[in-house]
Amino acid sequence: MKRYEQFADEIATLIRQGVLAPGERIPSVRQASRHYGISPSTVFQAYYLLENQGLIRARARSGYFVREHARRLMDEPGVSIQPADPAEVEVSELVFSVLDSLQDASTVPFGSAFPSPELFPLSRLASSMARGLRELSPREVIADMTTGHPDLRRQIALRYMLGGIQLPMDELVITNGAMEALNLGLQCVTRPGDLVAIEAPAFYASLQVLERLELKAVEIPVHPREGIDLDILEARLAKLPIKACWFMSHLQNPLGASLSEERKADLYGLLKRYRVPMLEDDVYAELYFGSTPPTPVKWFDDEGLVMHCGSFSKCLAPGYRVGWVAGGRYAPALSRLKLMTTISPSIPAQAAIADYLQHGGYDRHLRKLRHALEAQQAAMLAAADRHFPAGTRLTRPGGGYFLWVEFPERVDSLRLFRMALDQGVSLAPGPIFSATQGFRHCARLSHGHPWTARSERAMETLGQLLASF
């Protein structure tokens, strides 16, 4: 354990023991550095880790504070999967039957994959759409051989630049959401039968895509806080002809884990050593709770091995279906593959988002969105503490809008799912996140919707159903 991890642990213990109470200010970086005799940068790293773990938060110009729900009764889950042999993926039918049942607008949407549309600036986007369409020349309306709307690409490249990544415009391909970017990326570097390293648990759509492309999954366990197990990954890379990795280094879906910067650098080192390309699915990039934007693995990518996939679907404009990939050395192949499959994303949607990024106050919107999601997380964590049975474990991600719940072993989450649906509450059962249908006693709960009395009652309902197992 590094010094900064040790120090973070000490602070975490103080928080868990209640020595540092929720809402309380913790020592400033300077104070802590002097008091504990460690360098300011070590303190800073430790605080960054604690922020990432959801235990503290920074407030601009007033220091670091213990988060309201930081002292919780329920533990965090550990790693709950054993490494297994590469597996054919057969999960689509299960996923579809679960997702189908989430269509009902009257259910409490704890199973939803999207945050509430009410959290997005829809009417402001509509104005941007009107202006964007007015400013398009007729020629620009023809979806011909382009990698995307030039203004939108410029705006995205600008945001990379602010994050410290100098991205040649050529690397950027606009896609129909991140899902298309990920599909194309995988097709660029694999053939049917190839092995692909994915996380376990993993975002169910990645499992569906593997199944569709007849790829085999090498599941790498993910720690709910620290992210993917790099030792196991390295062992697998050394032994198996893995053709691609598909990972979420930040706010991994469903666990919410984020790799530390150091571990991101280590991960990139592995990619480089084994010359394996990586799809970095970073659709929650903007949904961090702390004050520091995360750095993607792409930041370390000096050889163009990382295809960094982003999207506006989770943070700005769900139905516009605009995403992108910063494709590294694969950008030309990605661009051509896109032309052969969908030609181009919808041009009005691109023009609207380009205009919004330039004039719409995107960063102000993002700050509001993050605050809303953080408050909703606190509310859901508190409700889980009140209603869920002892022995339940819960993640506490440093961003996003998902909690991962590990129920006591006796709970069958597929049965729970059906029982809850009957009572008007949805959730995403664990097995849809596994190539091998593991995680039977787990579920993902979304706090992406404003918290209401109805949400509270829904948590109570879940608690009652859980008691019946």
Add this chain to the structure above:
Amino acid sequence: MKRYEQFADEIATLIRQGVLAPGERIPSVRQASRHYGISPSTVFQAYYLLENQGLIRARARSGYFVREHARRLMDEPGVSIQPADPAEVEVSELVFSVLDSLQDASTVPFGSAFPSPELFPLSRLASSMARGLRELSPREVIADMTTGHPDLRRQIALRYMLGGIQLPMDELVITNGAMEALNLGLQCVTRPGDLVAIEAPAFYASLQVLERLELKAVEIPVHPREGIDLDILEARLAKLPIKACWFMSHLQNPLGASLSEERKADLYGLLKRYRVPMLEDDVYAELYFGSTPPTPVKWFDDEGLVMHCGSFSKCLAPGYRVGWVAGGRYAPALSRLKLMTTISPSIPAQAAIADYLQHGGYDRHLRKLRHALEAQQAAMLAAADRHFPAGTRLTRPGGGYFLWVEFPERVDSLRLFRMALDQGVSLAPGPIFSATQGFRHCARLSHGHPWTARSERAMETLGQLLASF
């Protein structure tokens, strides 16, 4: 030869000999029926065929007239390909290098795949976009598990109904343009290595898609007027394990050929007998010049074997990227595959088109568009007569915005393409339309842009270059 074909031939001869002059009215159906002693329906069939061949046109309430350019100096090309063995497709690089060079806005766009954006009601669409967005509920903005915007699907189903096709809404999947529909359709019914029957010449994107999916092409020759050779198709279906057909039964790209209704019925008979699904690429459905909308093969489809793919990209809103597939028995599989690849087409674009179809005067726009394309075709045919060398053959399609030119054998269209580009004129050289890079002395010319003095000069330039071979 059927009686109506004989009769059509007699009229065609009269037109070619100048007995019936351009602009002249031809006998009404009743007159002809009485005069030639054949039934009115036979006359009607013959006139429909002549209309399809571009020789006559109907004017509402005033009868049939010889078209202005009907008496032309240049002959139509014949079938110029011999059936060959199933072939691996390797054309993408060539196609991309040609398409890349079409990006230059300053060239005369005879090589373009899209009609001029000035022919589309862009500002009317922008109003529909504004209204469409206003009327979307926030919930509808979440691209979840849907087969498309409900209003848009209703409007499309309505148009099918007016065309005599009762389409269950469930069959309709909205896609990112027809290109996605065709990609998904092919993936639903094939695996790498499978054989797919395509036209020769074929739309180059179909060749790229086959190459990408590692499918083998069985090329079926297309007659420039009558369409695909059904005898050869049947022989191939009998002998080879063809897994799918990908055909354009109407205004085939690049030849502009359309199958007669009778031949469409025969084609469907073959599909049924050999139980082979067909992708019907019908993106030019609305661009017929006559008065009678064409009937797709889908009309005959009582077993759900036809995936009928349509789009608004060529007739209303190029860059919106909204298409669809009426998927027959494959609709559920198509819908799921779409969810795994791009989730959903852009919702604002769908809402805008739905609103436009309901309120925007789509049929009025289409009539204007057809008239513009028809006038532009006449202008291009006339210019070709003036400038192209003797021995050149030209199609005369009954719709759309492409002419297929067969130059004298000595002409190398790839060289012509590069020479013309140097002079600021683009064209689509023949080999990009062939799995085996045939059609070296052929090219596709677009008359999709308003005809100007510059277009005329460009034709003259082509004529001069052709003389140099």
